Amino acid sequence: MNELSKDPMFEIFISEAREIINGLEKIFIELKEGNVEEKFAIEEALRLLHTLKGSSAMMGYQDISKICHKLEDIFVNLKSTSISTKNIDKFILYMLKITDFLNSQIVSIENMLPLSSYEDIENVLLELESALLQEPEDINNEKGKKYLIVLCFEDGWEMENLRAFLIVQKLKEYVNVLEYFPPNIETDTSTAETIKREGFKILIETSISKEDILCLFNDFAWVKSIKIEEKMENEKNIFEKNNEREENCAKSVSAAGRLINVNIEKVDKLVDLIGEMVVTFSMLTQHPDIEKIKTESFKSIALQMSKLIRDIQEIAMSMRMVPLSSTFQKLKRIVVEMSAKLNKQVEVHISGEETELDKTLIEHLTDPLIHLIRNAVDHGIEEKDERLKKGKTPHGNIYISAKNSGSDVLITIEDDGRGLDRSKIIKKALERGLISEENDVDEQLVYDLIFHTGFSTKEEATEYSGRGVGLDIVKSNVQKIDGTVFVDSQKDTGTRFTIRIPLTLAIIDGMLVKVNEQIFVLPLSNVIETFKVEKEDIIAEGDYQFIYKRGACYKVIDLRKVFYSKEALEDQRTFYIGVQVGSSNKMAVLLVDEMVSQQQVVIKSLPQIVDRIKGISGCTLLGNGGIAMILDVDSLIERW
Numbered sequence: 001m002n003e004l005s006k007d008p009m010f011e012i013f014i015s016e017a018r019e020i021i022n023g024l025e026k027i028f029i030e031l032k033e034g035n036v037e038e039k040f041a042i043e044e045a046l047r048l049l050h051t052l053k054g055s056s057a058m059m060g061y062q063d064i065s066k067i068c069h070k071l072e073d074i075f076v077n078l079k080s081t082s083i084s085t086k087n088i089d090k091f092i093l094y095m096l097k098i099t100d101f102l103n104s105q106i107v108s109i110e111n112m113l114p115l116s117s118y119e120d121i122e123n124v125l126l127e128l129e130s131a132l133l134q135e136p137e138d139i140n141n142e143k144g145k146k147y148l149i150v151l152c153f154e155d156g157w158e159m160e161n162l163r164a165f166l167i168v169q170k171l172k173e174y175v176n177v178l179e180y181f182p183p184n185i186e187t188d189t190s191t192a193e194t195i196k197r198e199g200f201k202i203l204i205e206t207s208i209s210k211e212d213i214l215c216l217f218n219d220f221a222w223v224k225s226i227k228i229e230e231k232m233e234n235e236k237n238i239f240e241k242n243n244e245r246e247e248n249c250a251k252s253v254s255a256a257g258r259l260i261n262v263n264i265e266k267v268d269k270l271v272d273l274i275g276e277m278v279v280t281f282s283m284l285t286q287h288p289d290i291e292k293i294k295t296e297s298f299k300s301i302a303l304q305m306s307k308l309i310r311d312i313q314e315i316a317m318s319m320r321m322v323p324l325s326s327t328f329q330k331l332k333r334i335v336v337e338m339s340a341k342l343n344k345q346v347e348v349h350i351s352g353e354e355t356e357l358d359k360t361l362i363e364h365l366t367d368p369l370i371h372l373i374r375n376a377v378d379h380g381i382e383e384k385d386e387r388l389k390k391g392k393t394p395h396g397n398i399y400i401s402a403k404n405s406g407s408d409v410l411i412t413i414e415d416d417g418r419g420l421d422r423s424k425i426i427k428k429a430l431e432r433g434l435i436s437e438e439n440d441v442d443e444q445l446v447y448d449l450i451f452h453t454g455f456s457t458k459e460e461a462t463e464y465s466g467r468g469v470g471l472d473i474v475k476s477n478v479q480k481i482d483g484t485v486f487v488d489s490q491k492d493t494g495t496r497f498t499i500r501i502p503l504t505l506a507i508i509d510g511m512l513v514k515v516n517e518q519i520f521v522l523p524l525s526n527v528i529e530t531f532k533v534e535k536e537d538i539i540a541e542g543d544y545q546f547i548y549k550r551g552a553c554y555k556v557i558d559l560r561k562v563f564y565s566k567e568a569l570e571d572q573r574t575f576y577i578g579v580q581v582g583s584s585n586k587m588a589v590l591l592v593d594e595m596v597s598q599q600q601v602v603i604k605s606l607p608q609i610v611d612r613i614k615g616i617s618g619c620t621l622l623g624n625g626g627i628a629m630i631l632d633v634d635s636l637i638e639r640w
Helices: 008-032 038-058 062-079 085-110 119-133 136-143 160-172 191-198 210-215 241-257 264-285 288-293 296-319 325-342 359-380 384-389 422-432 443-449 470-480 559-563 633-639
Strands: 145-153 176-181 200-206 223-231 321-323 346-351 356-358 396-405 408-415 484-490 494-502 507-515 518-523 527-534 538-541 544-549 552-558 575-583 586-592 594-602 616-621 627-631
Touching (some): 008 085, 160 176, 160 191, 264 296, 359 408, 359 470, 470 484, 507 627
Parallel strands (some): 518 627, 552 586
Antiparallel strands (some): 484 494
16 A cells, blocks of 8 residues: 555545535535525535645645635635526536546545546636626626515414425515525424414515515415515624524534544454454353353353443444435435436435445445436436326425334335336337246236346437446345345336345344254344244145245245255255245245354355355354354245
8 A cells, every 4th residue: 555545644634525525515416406595505615615725735736726726716706796596507517517526536646546637627617607707787687685574474374384385485486585584494393383483584685576575475375464674785694593503613613523534444454353353252152171161150251241242343333334414415416417417307305314324335335326316317207398297296306215124224215207117118028038928927027127137118228327237236236235125116106216235244143043964144134933844834836845824825945955965855854943034025934954043143255166156145153163154035035
């Protein structure tokens, strides 16, 4: 490794630069969606650019410093004017291009690669300037006067926050809504109480008269009183957000003081060492010499030691966990750019972005999520005219959410677009020979077909989709991290993709079972129940076996038949141990010889020579020094 990359100052610079660039990207996406006011976005961007300019100059990266300096000049000029409404989208797209360029520069620096020159981004900076300078006279004329409107609502109507949101949406059609208080009225239900106590305040900018402004509220029966007051240009911020922002800033500084940046390689090494500690402690307690001298006091100490190791393990694993917020921000960014290029109106709704996931898993998930978002915008969301004909809103909606579900995380991407066209999928599958008869296709098989390599119902490939590789990548990448993908769709209503993945791939809770004297590990998250299976309970149908349990029929998978030769099957077992397992909404009963124990195991990757064996996802080292294979329940159910 290059000596520079080991320099603590270098590591801090890379980490802070990434944070700043992510912050810039986030603020412009928020501006695009109207979640922040223009003035705040400009001030925040100036602060971030100034920091990056200083740190990059200190580290000797003059081109990055030069770009930041140029952007600072642009934003300082913007503080004394405002961005034309018709130029705001263009301005945001140019800024996102610049953040991409800055990000690529940081990646090149981190990997010791040649940097792009200032000239490579100079044209974008010039286009950004020209977009802001267009038609200044029109901009001044459009500005008009500023008015503060204070609304009081009638008692008993309830949901004041949503009623205020309807008013804001109506006003935006006729005037420039600068800001309103309380904010977050669409998502924060507690703002209803604030509106009841203090009224709803809106600051607008318009050239129309007060009388015309009053007319805009005629359709809102719940408005009891309206007060309109003209505000001067240099007047103090009417909603007194400065104090609030200072408090937030102080909180951020305080929080930052409690955080340190740690190289991910160090965290990975710590997790590996703790994994080795788990195995070594297990070997110690199961050693034959120790077995002879075990006493009650020894057992008590061993139990306490086991608890301490588990606590350390959990803390170390939590250090690898990062929130999905930055990943979701990337997805929102893609929607913003695609909707502009495809001339579609798309709104993104995000929930559960604070959900945490292992950093390695997030890296594997990014590509699948990007493909799903591209499909949703390109394939799913219709053009404005088509949506209106179907009785839908002119803008499409994409919902991105995440939540914990036991030891797994569920990530959902849903749109309210066209939905999957069953007839088109079946027609394409018949053409490609993937199915033989149309009548034999159930709903689940239709959804499985879209994941085949090269499968696409789109007649022409576009920049974003149509080549039939996207969903294939989604499924294969998700399966690599022991995840599964579920699809649900209704024509002209929308499509929902749900990805279920484990919280971490490093350490899992496992059930140890014995098959032909060999130990195997079943992930505990897949185990539903265990029970005794008599030979006569098993029903044979050709090469397949089934068992009825509580009125339901389950496929039986004998692990001896799966992993061993015919000689190993010659014993006459009078009964079996059945383990009911589930994965991807499919269930089966695995037959094993013996239940051994339940314990945490450290997952090790398989050597390449056995990496492709179906039914095995990895291996682990046991306390006695032996190796146990970890079963891949999903592929076992699919193949046998």
